[in-house]
Amino acid sequence: MQETVISLKGVNKIYKTGDTTITALDSTDLELKKGELTLIMGPSGSGKTTLLSIIGCVIYPTAGEVFFLDRKVTDLKENELAAIRLGQIGFVFQQFNLLEPLNALENVMQPMVLQQLPKAEARQRAKDALEKVGLLDRMYNLPKKLSGGQKQRVAIARALVTNPPIVLCDEPTASLDARSAAVIMEELKALAEEGKAVIIVTHDLRLRKFADRIIYVEEGKVSNTISNEEEYK
Numbered sequence: 730m731q732e733t734v735i736s737l738k739g740v741n742k743i744y745k746t747g748d749t750t751i752t753a754l755d756s757t758d759l760e761l762k763k764g765e766l767t768l769i770m771g772p773s774g775s776g777k778t779t780l781l782s783i784i785g786c787v788i789y790p791t792a793g794e795v796f797f798l799d800r801k802v803t804d805l806k807e808n809e810l811a812a813i814r815l816g817q818i819g820f821v822f823q824q825f826n827l828l829e830p831l832n833a834l835e836n837v838m839q840p841m842v843l844q845q846l847p848k849a850e851a852r853q854r855a856k857d858a859l860e861k862v863g864l865l866d867r868m869y870n871l872p873k874k875l876s877g878g879q880k881q882r883v884a885i886a887r888a889l890v891t892n893p894p895i896v897l898c899d900e901p902t903a904s905l906d907a908r909s910a911a912v913i914m915e916e917l918k919a920l921a922e923e924g925k926a927v928i929i930v931t932h933d934l935r936l937r938k939f940a941d942r943i944i945y946v947e948e949g950k951v952s953n954t955i956s957n958e959e960e961y962k
């Protein structure tokens with residue numbers, strides 16, 4: 730039985746803008762485990778990003794409880810959440826979010842610079858992470874000298890350099906061609922097989938074959954959880 734990394738209990742998220750109230754997430758219970766690659770799918774505006782933001786300790790729910798490993802996130806202060814995000818969660822985004830003036834190695838070193846790790850250690854760990862994604866020979870390249878797929882692999886190296894138990898990805902393949910997307914998914918799948926919880930928000934139906942589990946969000950409700958069903962392969 731794999732260890733649960735994140736659990737949500739009775740989570741609601743309500744946004745208020747002027748007179749309008751939107752229930753973006755409604756009575757959500759969810760457990761995410763190490764060693765699983767989970768896809769979060771659903772129509773536009775259904776609440777996927779909101780769910781990912783709560784799982785990623787980026788926003789607090791309006792009601793309900795969130796646990797990260799044994800810590801009750803909903804009781805933590807903003808600076809404690811920031812420390813969890815920096816050290817325990819790797820983030821990968823559609824647009825890569827690399828710092829353009831920095832080369833690949835410096836980009837991957839960034840989380841450890843923020844953690845104030847000694848530079849030599851940060852550099853060595855960043856090199857190891859780049860080697861893992863097959864980009865050691867590109868470590869001195871600026872992002873503009875890399876292809877989309879290579880940029881995303883640098884972003885994955887940056888996400889895993891702190892060895893977080895959980896990696897969250899928001900549309901990681903949406904800006905990539907089919908071949909690069911498959912390479913990225915193989916890498917994310919390998920991270921799950923190593924024991925990380927990998928959670929991916931996507932509209933891309935081709936990614937279903939990589940999933941251990943698919944969570945379907947519709948109108949703020951996590952309405953269907955599908956595990957490894959052949960019809961989705």
Ligand SMILES: Nc1ncnc2c1ncn2[C@@H]1O[C@H](COP(=O)(O)OP(=O)(O)OP(=O)(O)O)[C@@H](O)[C@H]1O
Nearest residue numbers: 744745746751753772773774775776777778779780
């Ligand atoms: N900061 C916010 N303030 C007000 N309303 C918001 C905010 N963020 C999201 N919403 C609303 O909450 C609902 C869910 O949004 P969310 O971004 O989670 O959906 P989504 O499934 O990720 O959509 P998409 O696939 O288009 O990215 C939508 O109706 C959206 O307009």
